Amino acid sequence: GTHWILKKTVVLVGMMGAGKTAVGKALAARLSVPFLDSDAEIEKAANMTISEIFQRDGEAFFRARESEVIERLLDTQRGILSTGGGAFLSERNRQMMSDKGVSVWLNADLSLLWSRVKGKNTRPLLRTAHPYETLRKIYETRAPVYALADLNVAADPGYSIDDMAAEVEAAL
Numbered sequence: 001g002t003h004w005i006l007k008k009t010v011v012l013v014g015m016m017g018a019g020k021t022a023v024g025k026a027l028a029a030r031l032s033v034p035f036l037d038s039d040a041e042i043e044k045a046a047n048m049t050i051s052e053i054f055q056r057d058g059e060a061f062f063r064a065r066e067s068e069v070i071e072r073l074l075d076t077q078r079g080i081l082s083t084g085g086g087a088f089l090s091e092r093n094r095q096m097m098s099d100k101g102v103s104v105w106l107n108a109d110l111s112l113l114w115s116r117v118k119g120k121n122t123r124p125l126l127r128t129a130h131p132y133e134t135l136r137k138i139y140e141t142r143a144p145v146y147a148l149a150d151l152n153v154a155a156d157p158g159y160s161i162d163d164m165a166a167e168v169e170a171a172l
């Protein structure tokens with residue numbers, strides 16, 4: 001297969017439903033490098049789901065664990081790192097990600113995001129009376145921040161997960 005040596009971890013950022021996990025796995029497979037996932041690491045360490053952590057300990061607690069996990073992964077491993085949708089909002093996290101890695105915004109449009117997240121109850125932030133409106137507001141607030149990523153890759157709705165992975169690979 002391929003023999004990629006990553007100089008820096010590739011950090012995928014962007015909204016819930018953008019495909020960070022799926023594209024991250026596909027990209028890691030294409031490059032034969034490890035796949036890392038901050039949400040999965042947090043769940044493993046706490047032995048709880050993200051929803052349970054939000055419910056029991058609150059969002060601020062979750063964000064603190066998230067920053068620790070991302071820092072640890074960036075310091076100890078190189079690979080493709082998928083992060084939770086809120087991770088890039090902290091300036092300190094952004095700094096870490098761009099110093100120790102290369103950040104890539106998977107920019108999917110709102111209708112694609114909604115089609116991927118609707119009906120699932122794994123996203124505590126969308127547990128509101130009007131989840132579509134909530135998603136739209138989150139997208140609008142966050143888009144200018146995600147745009148600060150080192151690379152921006154548009155997730156065209158016609159693309160497959162592997163097309164997206166190829167797109168990111170080409171941008172590296």
Ligand code: S3P
Pocket residue numbers: 014015016017020039050083084085086087122123124125
């Ligand atoms: C969040 C996104 C989730 C998870 C948590 C908060 C967010 O990850 O970290 O529910 O703030 O956008 P995904 O982006 O993988 O859904």
